[in-house]
Amino acid sequence: MPSFRDRLAAARAGWSSGRISWQPSTAERRSRAVGPEGRRRLRMSSRAPGQIGAHWAPTRELVHTVFQGVTVLTAVAALLFTARSLDYTADATSATRQQMHLSEQGQISDRFGKAVDQLGQEGENKLSIRLGGIYALERVMRDSADDEPTVIEVLCAFIRTHAPRPLKTPEHVNTSSLDVRAAVTVLARRPNPNANQNQRLDLADTLLGLPGVALSGAHLARTSLFGADLLRADLSGADLSGADLRHANLGGANLQEANLSGAGLIGADLRGADLRHVDLRGAGLIGADVRGAGLIGADLRGADLRHVDLRGANLSTTNLRDANLDGANVDAATLLPHGVARPTPSPTR
Incomplete structure (x- = not known):
């Protein structure tokens, strides 16, 4: 390619001869043809790829930062909207429940x-x-x-x-x-x-005639059943702890596995009753009639059995620890647990 000095010399020679022989180079003609914007693009295209990336890097970082900010703001707005919606829903649900409760109470x-x-x-x-x-x-x-x-x-x-x-x-x-x-x-x-x-049923001063009543599993703890007629009643598994059953008629009643701990059974009629595995701990049975009752596995620890009629009763598998048997009526058919002394029978009533 001719140097600038050579082209200048040629121009002078052409001037002197009445014409200009110097022509612009191909690159110069292309530059003039495309204008300022084209020249800028040509300059950009002539740069190396690394230079172009470096040129746009700040712009990309700015766009990425703005995009992240918009995303975060959108998420926060969505969370706030959701929280407000949940609060509104909770308030509406609470109000509905209160209204339903009032309606139900009415x-x-x-x-x-x-x-x-x-x-x-x-x-x-x-x-x-x-x-x-x-x-x-x-x-x-x-x-x-x-x-x-x-x-x-x-x-x-x-x-x-x-x-x-x-x-x-x-x-x-x-x-x-x-x-x-x-x-x-x-x-x-x-x-x-x-x-x-x-817990307690106030049936004081009542006299109930409930022969054969079905009260299996009944909750009658501390209930007054003084003198009640419960002949052949089904009280299996019932809770009669602390109940007042003085002079009650429980003849032939099913009291299997019932809880009679602490119950008052003074003078009660328990003849032929099913007392298997019954809990009679601390119960007061003074003067009760237990003849012919089934007492297999009964718990009579600490029970007051003074003057109880135990003739013919089988107590061989009962727990009589600390029970008071003073004056209890026993006979040859009465079976007591091993190691329990036979009480001296009380005078015939």
């Missing part, structure tokens, strides 16, 4: 009022209405634990009113009416018997 109050009205219907011809009220109250008791103590009080009051103890205890206890038996049964299977306010 319905329960209506049901309770109607059941009490039914329970107050007097007369033999209203027996079915009273029974309906008793079972309606049971449903209220099961649907609302808060109302259970009130239902218990109402049913206990009903029993005390309809089965009062006479001033003079009769020789024979009349069978209680169907509605009284139903009320006792409902109370015995109340859903939350171990709650403090639900």
Whole structure:
């Protein structure tokens, strides 16, 4: 390629001869043809790849940073929206639950009022209405634990009113009416018997005639059943701990695996009763009649068995540790655990 000096010399020579012989190079002509923007692109295209990347690197970093910022802001906005939506949903759910609770309480109050009205219907011809009220109250008791103590009080009051103890205890206890038996049964299977306010049934000053009643697994702890007629009743597995069963008739009753710990059984009639594996720890059986009762595996630790009639009773597998057998009536057929001294029989009553 001619140098600038050579081209300049040629131009001078051409000038002197009346024409200019110097022509621009191909690159110069291309540069003039494309204009300023084209020249910029040509310069960029003539750069090495590394130079182009370096030229655009700051721009790419800026775009990446902006994109990340927009993404983060979008995520934060989405989280805030979700949190607000959840708060709104929680508030709406809480309000709905409160409304439902109030509605349910209103319905329960209506049901309770109607059941009490039914329970107050007097007369033999209203027996079915009273029974309906008793079972309606049971449903209220099961649907609302808060109302259970009130239902218990109402049913206990009903029993005390309809089965009062006479001033003079009769020789024979009349069978209680169907509605009284139903009320006792409902109370015995109340859903939350171990709650403090639900443990004890106030049946004081009542005289119940419940022969053959089915109360298996009943919750009757500390209940007053003084003098009750429970002949051949099914009380298997029942909780009668601390119950007042003095002078009660439990002849032939099924008390298998029942809890009678601490119960008062003074003068009770337990002839022929099934007392297998019964818990009688600390029970008071002074003067009770236990002739012919099945006592296999019974726990009588600390029981007061003074003057109890044990003639013909099989106590060979019972636990009599610390039991008081003073004056108990035994005979040749009475079987006692190994190592337990035979008591001296009390005088014939």
